Amino acid sequence: MVTRRRLLGTGLAAAGVGLTGASFTPLLAVDRAKASPAKAAKAANPPLFAVPLPKMPVLRPTFRTATADHYDVTMRPARREILPGIQTDLLTFDGNFPGATIKARTGRPVIVRQRNKLAVPTSVHLHGASVTQANDGDPMDTLAPGGERLYTYPNKQSHASLWYHDHAHHVESENVYRGLHGSYLLTDSLEESLPLPKGEYDVVLAIRDAHFDAAGQLVYVMDDQERTTLLVNGAPYPYFQVAARKYRLRFANMSNQRFYSLRLADGSDIVQVGSDGGLLERPHTTSSFLLSPGERVDAVVDFSRYAVAEKVVLENTLIFAGTPEQVGQVMRFDVVRTAPDPSSVPEVLRTLPALPAPTNERTITMQMDEGVAHPKGYMDGKSYDPARVDSSIRFGASEIWTVTNTNTRVPHNFHMHLVQFRVLERAGKPPAPGEAGLKDTVIVAAGETVKLQATFDSYRGTYLYHCHMLDHSAMGMMATMKIS
Numbered sequence: 001m002v003t004r005r006r007l008l009g010t011g012l013a014a015a016g017v018g019l020t021g022a023s024f025t026p027l028l029a030v031d032r033a034k035a036s037p038a039k040a041a042k043a044a045n046p047p048l049f050a051v052p053l054p055k056m057p058v059l060r061p062t063f064r065t066a067t068a069d070h071y072d073v074t075m076r077p078a079r080r081e082i083l084p085g086i087q088t089d090l091l092t093f094d095g096n097f098p099g100a101t102i103k104a105r106t107g108r109p110v111i112v113r114q115r116n117k118l119a120v121p122t123s124v125h126l127h128g129a130s131v132t133q134a135n136d137g138d139p140m141d142t143l144a145p146g147g148e149r150l151y152t153y154p155n156k157q158s159h160a161s162l163w164y165h166d167h168a169h170h171v172e173s174e175n176v177y178r179g180l181h182g183s184y185l186l187t188d189s190l191e192e193s194l195p196l197p198k199g200e201y202d203v204v205l206a207i208r209d210a211h212f213d214a215a216g217q218l219v220y221v222m223d224d225q226e227r228t229t230l231l232v233n234g235a236p237y238p239y240f241q242v243a244a245r246k247y248r249l250r251f252a253n254m255s256n257q258r259f260y261s262l263r264l265a266d267g268s269d270i271v272q273v274g275s276d277g278g279l280l281e282r283p284h285t286t287s288s289f290l291l292s293p294g295e296r297v298d299a300v301v302d303f304s305r306y307a308v309a310e311k312v313v314l315e316n317t318l319i320f321a322g323t324p325e326q327v328g329q330v331m332r333f334d335v336v337r338t339a340p341d342p343s344s345v346p347e348v349l350r351t352l353p354a355l356p357a358p359t360n361e362r363t364i365t366m367q368m369d370e371g372v373a374h375p376k377g378y379m380d381g382k383s384y385d386p387a388r389v390d391s392s393i394r395f396g397a398s399e400i401w402t403v404t405n406t407n408t409r410v411p412h413n414f415h416m417h418l419v420q421f422r423v424l425e426r427a428g429k430p431p432a433p434g435e436a437g438l439k440d441t442v443i444v445a446a447g448e449t450v451k452l453q454a455t456f457d458s459y460r461g462t463y464l465y466h467c468h469m470l471d472h473s474a475m476g477m478m479a480t481m482k483i484s
């Protein structure tokens with residue numbers, strides 16, 4: 001069993017991020033229990049390691065031209081078995097939960113026709129991507145029920161493990177929670193030329209939490225502390241049968257609010273090779289890493305250190321909003337066979353361009369009401385207003401943003417649309433190796449300040465920046481930047 005002491009003592013310190021126990025105290029205890037309609041009738045957690053890890057389907061193009069890959073996707077309600085023997089109602093892309101993985105290549109645009117057969121408006125956002133404003137999935141640029149539209153992704157950026165999700169104003173938090181999220185893997189020749197594990201040994205692990213009522217249906221309550229069932233690729237606490245060789249595991253946190261500190265139960269090495277915006281410059285060997293909502297970590301794990309028939313649990317040592325029994329174990333790797341392994345992790349993965357000289361600096365504060373029944377969220381003291389421009393940026397500028405979480409207990413994270421940025425400092429110190437690469441989402445713990453640099457030289461227009469704890473952004477912790 002994982003104790004609170006252990007999680008505070010090891011996971012966070014090892015991850016080099018200044019989080020404290022207090023920064024994860026379930027904040028809005030006030031009236032929360034009373035507010036939750038399912039409090040009295042919650043489904044028992046399903047058994048651990050009883051179902052296999054679902055392999056995410058890869059979306060097939062409807063057609064390909066000389067210049068682009070075209071896809072058709074329908075957002076529609078669907079029922080799926082998540083808890084044993086129960087059909088759960090979901091909002092899905094094409095009936096898949098999570099949505100199918102889109103595989104793209106740098107230099108080759110992807111065009112997705114999205115049809116909305118749901119009863120709610122949607123706006124599909126490709127998180128981490130550099131796209132024009134019209135294709136960014138802005139909260140106000142919604143697709144009404146019954147409608148359809150094209151989203152064009154130019155894929156001019158380098159390789160990265162991206163993801164897509166709903167972003168419609170005021171409903172994105174619930175829509176994503178109910179199933180509107182999926183992976184988008186962008187590759188390029190640099191990434192392909194490396195001897196990292198490929199094919200069936202390169203696996204997406206989309207982790208999220210959920211709250212099921214006694215009938216096995218998803219409960220959505222803002223800032224719910226009862227989302228205590230963990231799902232990986234849509235399945236509760238699955239097992240994954242692996243060969244005794246290296247795997248590339250693409251961890252993505254698609255939870256609404258939950259932060260994880262992930263480790264293998266035996267504390268053995270995890271070699272982080274990538275973050276939100278693609279490969280790190282050099283691999284970083286660690287025994288644990290943090291993953292906040294929206295963040296991705298690509299890691300290589302060598303299961304050849306285990307004998308066939310050994311099993312190793314992926315643990316979460318960041319225990320809040322749930323007990324260690326509920327949220328302390330995520331999935332299990334079962335080593336079931338040997339396999340040849342021509343893969344390796346090179347000492348140098350890529351070279352990131354040097355940061356340009358900054359042309360402007362600004363400060364941002366993130367805050368939400370603490371200890372009130374109906375909290376609101378703020379960026380620079382203001383709740384989100386789509387009619388307001390909060391930050392005006394000159395096209396071509398390279399800016400240093402100093403982002404401070406002014407809450408004393410609640411953690412936040414900071415996500416910018418359009419750009420991949422670099423973390424310059426966390427709490428006055430250089431970033432830990434795991435967040436020294438390209439990032440689009442970064443943890444900002446309670447009371448903490450993170451300094452980052454972003455360069456706005458791709459597209460003009462208005463784009464969002466926000467806390468990616470989606471309940472927080474839905475409470476107003478979201479703002480608009482205008483690049484012109």
Ligand code: C2O
Nearest residue numbers: 125127294415464
């Ligand atoms: Cu995942 Cu506004 O983003």
Ligand code: CU
Nearest residue numbers: 126127128417
């Ligand atoms: Cu985004």
Ligand code: CU
Nearest residue numbers: 412467469472
């Ligand atoms: Cu937040």
